[in-house]
């Protein structure tokens with residue numbers, strides 16, 4: 001059966017590429033209202049495919065004004081494990097348009113890559129797993145149960161899918177969840193992500209005098225919220241990069257030995273990082289190796305400061321208020337709410353006399369830790385070796401993928417977080433592309449994965 005599915009995949013490559021190009025030519029930009037209908041068109045295109053494949057399919061409008069969630073399933077193997085594959089049909093806006101060599105929604109193939117907005121992020125990646133299911137169905141049906149969950153609000157941080165998953169957790173129960181929205185570590189080197197950082201994004205507001213004051217008339221006795229904000233920011237993190245919020249590091253979990261062993265083999269050096277950033281020194285916590293600082297340690301960064309006068313020339317004002325945007329990337333097992341409570345108590349204590357500080361939470365995402373001993377990790381490794389001839393590295397990612405946390409929280413499922421992009425695919429940039437070879441390998445990897453998961457379970 002496995003051989004038949006693989007044969008179908010190999011024989012169906014031209015058809016699979018034509019399908020991808022069709023999906024890529026729909027400008028499903030979720031954040032722009034003029035593309036509302038295009039988002040629905042992309043969803044309808046997928047729905048049509050799923051019906052054609054014989055999957056039980058539903059297109060759900062979760063929130064008014066949102067973009068539909070697609071659920072398609074084939075659950076005809078009672079007792080066998082269920083694999084759910086996740087993807088998003090929405091894309092980033094294509095601007096700046098004049099930097100595209102060919103138009104963003106007219107897929108063009110050059111040197112084995114298809115160039116189009118959404119090629120890598122995420123249409124090529126999720127269509128590959130859809131294709132895998134299609135080939136298994138053509139070969140008599142997958143060895144386990146399969147569900148596809150595709151949303152249209154990933155690029156705009158919409159709530160439709162997270163809310164849908166929470167409200168339908170029983171119905172969506174699954175043994176494994178494959179989220180393929182990521183990137184190879186280097187050409188020929190796939191990876192499985194074992195951790196994602198979470199996020200706590202806040203605004204610190206400092207108030208002082210009732211109105212802006214003249215610094216000649218009141219300077220010397222007037223409390224200055226901007227000076228106070230500077231003290232607060234300086235007090236949150238020391239010069240070396242250690243965060244000073246009390247208890248901040250209490251819940252930080254050390255990486256597992258299996259992870260550390262793999263991190264030594266990740267082919268990215270300090271020099272590479274410095275070159276990529278255009279700096280001559282790396283910042284960060286003393287005593288923590290680079291990779292730990294990137295993946296396994298929490299951060300605190302200021303993104304913007306507003307207040308007072310920043311126009312041309314000079315104006316001698318003591319501002320009535322000042323604000324800063326401050327975020328923290330959090331790691332397992334930090335809890336955004338606990339950190340927020342600690343910051344809310346600590347920041348005001350750093351304000352200078354006569355000023356008051358308060359912290360407002362703007363958004364949060366839980367950090368995710370993947371249990372590296374669950375059977376899906378071994379199954380995915382074998383599937384990669386079969387499809388790509390290379391075992392994946394176990395590594396973490398410093399960024400935040402909130403939906404993965406939602407899946408883990410709501411469904412309690414084993415996560416397989418990976419991706420088939422290449423580091424220079426230009427996600428969110430002009431001339432985004434996806435390797436057609438990777439597209440076909442991703443399809444074969446998913447075919448093998450379905451087999452391996454059923455085997456791992458039996």
Ligand SMILES: [Zn+2]
Nearest residue numbers: 092121155427
């Ligand atoms: Zn994206």
